[in-house]
Amino acid sequence: MRIPFLSRPRTPISNRRRQRRLEPHGDSYARIDGRDHPIRNWSEDGLLVSPYAGGLVAGQRATLSIVISDWHDPDGALRIDGLAVTVLRIDRYGLAVRFRRLERYKSAALKLHYARKHRSPT
Numbered sequence: 001m002r003i004p005f006l007s008r009p010r011t012p013i014s015n016r017r018r019q020r021r022l023e024p025h026g027d028s029y030a031r032i033d034g035r036d037h038p039i040r041n042w043s044e045d046g047l048l049v050s051p052y053a054g055g056l057v058a059g060q061r062a063t064l065s066i067v068i069s070d071w072h073d074p075d076g077a078l079r080i081d082g083l084a085v086t087v088l089r090i091d092r093y094g095l096a097v098r099f100r101r102l103e104r105y106k107s108a109a110l111k112l113h114y115a116r117k118h119r120s121p122t
Contacts, residue, residue, distance in 0.1 A: 021048070022117050024068050031065040032056070032095075040094055042068060044114045046085070050094025060087045061100070068113065078113045080106050 021041035028039040030049050040050040047066070056062055062085055069077035083106065085097040102110070 020118065022114070024070055026070040026073070028068045028070075029066070031067075032062065037095070039066065039068065042066075042114075044099075044110055046088070046096065046098035048094050048096050052090065052095035054095075056087050056090065056095065058087050058089050061085070062087060062097075064097075070117075075113070075116050078109060080109060 021043050023041045024039055028042075029036040030039055030047065031037075032049070032052075032054055035054065037049040037052050037054075040048045042048070064083055064085060065079075065081040066083060067077055067079050083102070084100050086100050088096040088098055090096075099110070
């Protein structure tokens, strides 16, 4: 017996992101409420923290600190404290946040670090 709704091919999910997400290859983490959570991927707009077990909920505004570092990276680690974020979702993939109202120097540091990593082959 063939069940029509289970036998349909899966259609690919379109990528609606504005920017390519970069995966850190090192000890990169986000400090949320005094606990460190590993960063799964990031861009100039936000990041995905996985796994996440905490008290934040979707739509909530929060403040966190990030450290993005790669092994053998000549650029060094990016450390930013006091990032204002909005929680987009919490699901099986982790905690997705978008940066909001960044100070000019924090935004410039993120954009510069992203441009260096986006351009590099690794």
